[in-house]
Amino acid sequence: MFENIKMVLFDLDHTLWDFDKNHEIALKNTYDKYIKKDINFDELHLYYNKINHKLWEKYRKEQITQVELRTQRFKIVFEHFDIKLEDKIKEIDAFYLNSLSQQKETINGSFEIIDYLNNNYEIGILTNGFESTQHKKMKSSGLDKHFNFIITSDKANALKPNKKIFEYTASKAGHDIKDIVYIGDDFENDILGALNANMKAIWFDLYKEGKKDNIISVQNLIEIKNIL
Known part of the structure; x- marks a missing residue:
């Protein structure tokens, strides 16, 4: 299906590292330490996710800074x-991120598909996210042992879906961008971003949204064996 592929890149959160499970644990740890007496956790969890999603969209569009993202989500x-x-927001955010980075849950099939692809291609990680946090996530989950090529948005000084991050990654990898396949769960930021940069893409449809015209997709990571 794809020809002349030299490298396969993965997104990290929601693609290999199970952000939903790990985030809930980290937020619960934060809730237990700082907030428990004030509000029901399920209500907090739901509202935090809504606000965090909106702020990340603004961050990706360069409408707010990383510092603003990290302080505003808990403040709001x-x-x-x-x-x-209010006086403990920075401390709470640091505690949350530290707890988040220590979590170990991965998406079903992650290690199996990594081992499979590693026999035939160079493999790497391309992820939006904070440099130190993303590396700690990989170490905690054991993913770090399988990758020696990791690019974060901090390192690239650009965020998906900006094509600059894909071009930067291809340059660092030493491959023509057309010889790389990117696998990620976010349709706009991962798939359309990669395609816009002339990088091939496979959409990991984690939440089973359904097929989209002219887009190669899987709903289970192991299905990638049928494509690559």
Whole structure:
């Protein structure tokens, strides 16, 4: 299906590393340490996810900085629930990120498909996210042992879907961008971003949204064996 492929790149969160499970554990740890007496966890979890998603969209569009993202998400949540912890927002965010980076859950099939592809291609990671946090996630989950090529948006100074991050990664990998396949779960940021940069792409349809015209997709990582 793909010809002359030299390298396969993976997104990290929601593709290999199970962000949903790991995030819930980290947020619960944060809730237990700082917030428990003030609000029900399920309510907090739901609202935090909504706010965090909106702020990440702004961050990807360069409408806010990384510092603003990290401080505003808890600030907005605390204001919504009238939680009086404004003076501890930086401490709480640091605690949350540290707890998040220690979690180990991976997506089903991650290690099997990595081992399979490693027999035939160079493999690497291309991820939006904070440099130190992403590397810690990989170490905690054991993914780091399988990759020696990792590019984060911090390192590239660009965020998906900006084609600059894909071009930067291809340059660092030493391959023509057309000889690389990118695998990720986010249709706009991963798949359309890669295609816009002339990189091939496979959409990992984690949430089973359904097929899209002219887009190669899988709903289970092991299905990639039928493509590559």
